[in-house]
Amino acid sequence: MNLGDWTELFQGTRSLPRSVRDRLLAAARTLKYPTGRVVFGPDNVPDSLLFLVDGTIRVSQTSESGRDIVLYRVEAGESCVLTTACMLAEEAYNAEGLAETDVVAVVLPRSDFDRLVAEEPAFRTFVFAAYSRRLIDLLRVIDDVAFGRIDVRLAQCLLALAKDAREILTTHQQLATELGTAREVISRVLQDFQKRGLIAQSRGRVALIDRAKLQALAVS
Amino acid sequence: MNLGDWTELFQGTRSLPRSVRDRLLAAARTLKYPTGRVVFGPDNVPDSLLFLVDGTIRVSQTSESGRDIVLYRVEAGESCVLTTACMLAEEAYNAEGLAETDVVAVVLPRSDFDRLVAEEPAFRTFVFAAYSRRLIDLLRVIDDVAFGRIDVRLAQCLLALAKDAREILTTHQQLATELGTAREVISRVLQDFQKRGLIAQSRGRVALIDRAKLQALAVS
DNA sequence: CGCCCATTGTGACAATATCACTGAACGCCA
DNA sequence: TGGCGTTCAGTGATATTGTCACAATGGGCG
Numbered sequence: 001m002n003l004g005d006w007t008e009l010f011q012g013t014r015s016l017p018r019s020v021r022d023r024l025l026a027a028a029r030t031l032k033y034p035t036g037r038v039v040f041g042p043d044n045v046p047d048s049l050l051f052l053v054d055g056t057i058r059v060s061q062t063s064e065s066g067r068d069i070v071l072y073r074v075e076a077g078e079s080c081v082l083t084t085a086c087m088l089a090e091e092a093y094n095a096e097g098l099a100e101t102d103v104v105a106v107v108l109p110r111s112d113f114d115r116l117v118a119e120e121p122a123f124r125t126f127v128f129a130a131y132s133r134r135l136i137d138l139l140r141v142i143d144d145v146a147f148g149r150i151d152v153r154l155a156q157c158l159l160a161l162a163k164d165a166r167e168i169l170t171t172h173q174q175l176a177t178e179l180g181t182a183r184e185v186i187s188r189v190l191q192d193f194q195k196r197g198l199i200a201q202s203r204g205r206v207a208l209i210d211r212a213k214l215q216a217l218a219v220s
Numbered sequence: 221m222n223l224g225d226w227t228e229l230f231q232g233t234r235s236l237p238r239s240v241r242d243r244l245l246a247a248a249r250t251l252k253y254p255t256g257r258v259v260f261g262p263d264n265v266p267d268s269l270l271f272l273v274d275g276t277i278r279v280s281q282t283s284e285s286g287r288d289i290v291l292y293r294v295e296a297g298e299s300c301v302l303t304t305a306c307m308l309a310e311e312a313y314n315a316e317g318l319a320e321t322d323v324v325a326v327v328l329p330r331s332d333f334d335r336l337v338a339e340e341p342a343f344r345t346f347v348f349a350a351y352s353r354r355l356i357d358l359l360r361v362i363d364d365v366a367f368g369r370i371d372v373r374l375a376q377c378l379l380a381l382a383k384d385a386r387e388i389l390t391t392h393q394q395l396a397t398e399l400g401t402a403r404e405v406i407s408r409v410l411q412d413f414q415k416r417g418l419i420a421q422s423r424g425r426v427a428l429i430d431r432a433k434l435q436a437l438a439v440s
Numbered sequence: 441c442g443c444c445c446a447t448t449g450t451g452a453c454a455a456t457a458t459c460a461c462t463g464a465a466c467g468c469c470a
Numbered sequence: 471t472g473g474c475g476t477t478c479a480g481t482g483a484t485a486t487t488g489t490c491a492c493a494a495t496g497g498g499c500g
Contacts, residue, residue, distance in 0.1 A: 061359060061362065061363060063363050063366070063367040064367075065367060067366075067367055069362065069366050069367075071359075071362070082355065084348070084352075085348075085351060085352035085355045085356070091352075091353070091356050093356055093359055094359075095359060114341070114344075117337070117338075117344060118337075118338055118339070118341070118344065119338070121334070121338070124334075124337060124338070128304070128305075131305060131351050131355075132304075132305035132311075133311070134355065135302065135305045135351075135354065135355065135358070136305070136311050136313055138355070138358040138359070138362065139281060139291075139313055139314075139315060139358070141362055142281065142289065142291070142358065142361055142362055142365060142400075143281060143283050145362060145365045145366045146283070146287075146289050146365045146400040147283040147284075147285060147287055147289075147400070149486085149487095150486080150487065171446085171447065171448090172447075172448065173446095173447080173448095180362075180366040180367070181487080181488075182487085182488055182489070183447090183448085184448095184449085184450085184487095184488080184489080184490090185486095185487060185488065187447095187448060187449065187450090188449090188450090188487095191449085201448095202496095203446090203447060203448075203495085203496060203497075204446095204447075369455085370455080370456065391477085391478065391479085392478075392479065393477095393478080393479095401456080401457080402456085402457055402458070403478090403479085404456095404457080404458080404459090404479095404480085404481085405455095405456060405457070407478095407479060407480065407481090408456095408480090408481090410479095411479095411480080421479095422465090423464085423465055423466075423477090423478060423479075424465095424466095424477095424478075
């Protein structure tokens with residue numbers, strides 16, 4: 001597959017001078033990851049910046065006790081700065097990025113990254129904005145986990161995962177990981193939702209029946 | 221008060237060329253905040269980078285329901301990048317920085333910040349490292365809030381707040397804010413600690429009696 | 441068909457959060 | 471110095487969420 005001019009896809013590269021973009025096209029490598037593949041993790045810290053051309057990467061954290069929580073998702077057109085962060089901080093962390101769909105990414109080596117940050121204000125702005133967005137995502141997660149009700153959070157989660165689709169293919173355990181809680185909790189809340197006619201479920205599947213009520217629950 | 225050459229105090233400025241440092245000394249302003257003063261907040265977003273010369277800034281987040289949680293502290297020798305982050309992301313957030321002691325800070329205007337990031341690799345590294353450290357701090361908070369036991373977290377918190385001191389001057393409510401929980405919860409756990417001989421307390425004061433046991437609890 | 445195993449259901453119990461109070465300590469000021 | 475108001479701490483009842491142990495169910499596949 002030929003990507004064509006991927007520099008057209010990103011805020012941070014679109015407005016660069018033609019000469020710089022040509023240099024980028026030459027310097028960067030394209031990578032593909034199949035669904036379910038670990039893109040980065042504690043043992044696998046890439047020393048480069050990742051641009052996501054297509055697909056979704058789910059970034060989650062695993063606690064000592066083995067429980068997971070989803071931190072955020074990197075979508076096409078965004079870059080994944082967490083790896084860079086951890087690389088620079090040289091501290092232990094246990095976040096992991098998983099290809100949630102088939103993923104096409106462009107990898108920019110550290111040296112080129114450095115040079116771009118130094119020389120191109122537009123790129124610099126892009127990188128800082130990417131950091132900032134993640135910081136704010138994490139603030140949101142903290143707020144939810146510390147102060148949010150589980151039913152409200154689950155309603156939000158279902159709506160977000162479904163997007164426009166009528167149903168979601170997922171297990172209770174996966175939903176529990178989204179919210180950083182236990183499977184049993186999800187099972188009970190989903191049963192409650194079902195009794196109230198908000199959803200229908202069968203093995204590995206949740207159908208959104210009454211979006212309006214879910215929405216109402218999600219904002220409360 | 222004359223700060224002298226504050227560029228000596230920071231990783232990111234210490235190794236800069238003399239000429240650049242002189243320019244910094246000329247460009248930056250020194251600010252002081254008394255204890256308890258709000259350094260930044262939702263209505264008060266500075267468009268500059270803050271270098272903390274002396275004191276401590278406590279950064280916390282307030283939920284819609286009015287409950288607080290402490291995210292991290294900025295100590296002398298560090299810079300506060302969250303404000304920069306929020307400025308760049310142009311998104312709503314509700315973090316606030318409070319001077320926990322009297323604070324002396326150097327404020328570097330946006331334009332000088334930009335130029336330094338562009339021209340000085342050492343400064344660039346410093347800034348990215350600062351971002352990274354905060355990201356990792358937040359990951360830690362998420363892990364604690366989502367998966368940590370409250371007694372363990374409180375033990376950690378007490379040890380961290382006390383440092384070398386034998387006692388801490390703080391209310392149960394303040395401790396609750398540290399951990400993002402309710403005052404009653406702290407009251408009960410502290411009573412339990414007291415019964416077990418780990419601490420002694422009186423109004424507005426917690427004395428660490430058995431550090432070894434607290435430490436043991438903190439790591440579990 | 442029957443077996444395996446991932447998934448889901450369930451009850452009991454523990455931990456934490458919430459609510460509505462009461463009581464205690466302190467600072468202030470007459 | 472004694473009252474008085476305010477902040478701080480203690481407490482019981484109840485709701486929510488998390489943990490544990492195990493049972494039941496459904497689907498895929500040999």
